[in-house]
Amino acid sequence: MKTLSATQSTFAPPVMEARRWLQGVEFTADRPLINVSQAAPVDPPPEPMLRAMTDVVMSDPDAHLYGPVLGYDPLRAEVAQQWSAAYGGQIAPENVAITSGCNQAFAATIATLCTAGDDVILPVPYYFNHRMWLDMAGVGCNALDTGPTLLPDPEAAEALITPRTRAIVLVTPNNPGGVEYPAELVRAFFDLARSRGIALIIDETYRDFDSRTGAPHDLFTDPDWADTLIQLYSFSKAYRLTGHRVGAMVASAARLAEAEKFLDTVAICPNQIGQRAALWGMQNLGQWLAGERAEILDRRAAITEGFRALGDKGWELLGCGAYFAYVTHPYDMPSDRLAPKLVRDAGVLMLPGTMFMPSDNTAGQRQMRIAFANVDRAGVGALFARLL
Template sequence: MQVVQSPVIPIVGELIRNFPGTISLGQGVVYYPPPPEATDLTKFFADPTNHQYKAIEGIAPLIAAIKAKLQTFNGIELDKQCIMVTAGSNMGFMNALLAITSVGDEVILQTPYYFNHEMAIQIAGCHSVFVLTDENYQLRPEAIAQAITSKTKAVVTISPNNPTGAVYSQEALREVNQLCRDRGIYHISDEAYEYFTYDGINHVSPGGFPQSHAQTISLYSLSKAYGFASWRIGYMVIPEHLLVPIKKVQDTNLICPPVISQYAALGALQTGFDYCRSHIQAIARVRQLVLRSLNSLQGLCTIAPAHGAFYFFLKVHTQLDAFELTERLIREHRVAVLPGTAFGMDRGCYLRVAYGALQESTAKEGMERLVKGLQTILT
């Protein structure tokens, strides 16, 4: 555990608390709460039997609602796949690791990576193998193929991506998925931001590709789209042959997903995408505001295209350390971002800017502080 990096968000959160009035462009959450139907449905929790343990994989009504959503939105028919409800998609990732790896195995991550994935791989006693994405943070399937060894157990993709906001093309995801099938390894597809795409770009689920069922593990979350972060509900779609080992892992760590949260999740899913749509449209407007502000930093930063999630990942043209720059932005300009070092970008200075938690007025003020801060520090 000594070599596992400390979670960066609590570290930055402590800095924010030390400088009151700081606007956070740090944590990746949305500004809106769950739909009323979510809390309304928790009334069913009053049934006395709901205070007892329930099925490891989740309650039947929620499983049915997830199955319907997967068929209509993701194109996943579940002929030879199973659903496991989890306490968020981070738990789904750990479930998958513990089910498919042995100590010393390798898992391929795309760099920049999501820090909790890298932390989980180390905690499981495995090794992360890092493959750089291209200049626009897109997949490089040829490089992924070259990184596979006899110890490789899985390739991880995140689309829409955290921390970059990149959305991977269907062609690239098909290539990676086929590569995993050909090499007999797993494709772990993290799709927590599946609804957050912009500019006419569509989300693609590798689990819906023909013949992908035996090698694809798909991870989903209600935390983002339904404002569900603290309720800790996600789910995973897994090959049938992994159901028993993943049940062993989940029973040991959790026994069953929190039942009251599962009823809330059922209420949220029953509202459908209509509840999310108007809020995501509002986030899209904030995104345009953020992009206009960032474009004024041309010359000081490189801003790659970001058509998904609610992040921009900046390459800052400076010799300053990313965490030092983050600290100065908080201390001197009262605006917080996350340093790229947390996402594996140790060469160069990178910052992740998150905008999902802010409405337009706060986002405008936050971006003005960020732009002014970077201009002041870097020039």
């Protein structure tokens, strides 16, 4: 019997699959496609950042060469300084690695923790690229069902831990669910992971759009945080740098030394221009980013305020936050059939819950993810009108 290759062991990229549903479908100027399938800003970086990037291209010769595998030292230092202030803890530059996007940070993290046959606990619904990488690495996905609250239960997670379990993964604010994990819940998972000698991986890609003020958790205040915690981050959402692929991994210096082996063999170094842009953004775009956050929070409010009309038709809002609303639909068909039908019938592209679930979890057949990063308050109204 022929064995599967690493890539054959997982599914096709969901966003690419969804784009194929657009083939052969015509949209008119008075009824254009409403695309709520992908959580990535489509606008370019703000003009001042573009000018700064142009200056880098023209005047910084080092930006066109290989750089340090673990990233541009000034950016590592800036992340350490700002994160220490934001979380009230001690994070040193040697605790920070810059990666080619947050997906690479996750892949590098798993490479430092796991070998084939190990397993990792993922709350369900999960971010599909996390599942894809585990599949390709030969690492088991131990699915932790979060139920209708979309909040994982530490006791249920503990029951899933086996001698082969190497980590628990949390994403907060959550993709796809949108929910923000309470600080005490995050702390409970940290304590669980530490007590069982496994890692806690927290993906905070959407931390800049958390509705809460202050630190979303207190884990970095623990002087020994690095024995358990690995934090992941993306600059793509905050500064519209999706095409430049700049992410971060915050962990112990010893773990980053292991991650360096992986990163050196995959991309050698992160995008040099993107790293300098991220540094410039951190130092100069605080007020601008606050405005971006306010806009996203207004779109979130538009979702929650306007959802009553859909609720009257049998839809249910399970979670809403950052870039996402996660909903159940009222139709007598699975969501993976409903989603392409909505493209044809309503001119709406969104992802079905089946893309965020193991195949044996039928809950995804009633669920859909709405990614509203590029749909303003008026666009939310138009979306809901199409779905009624």
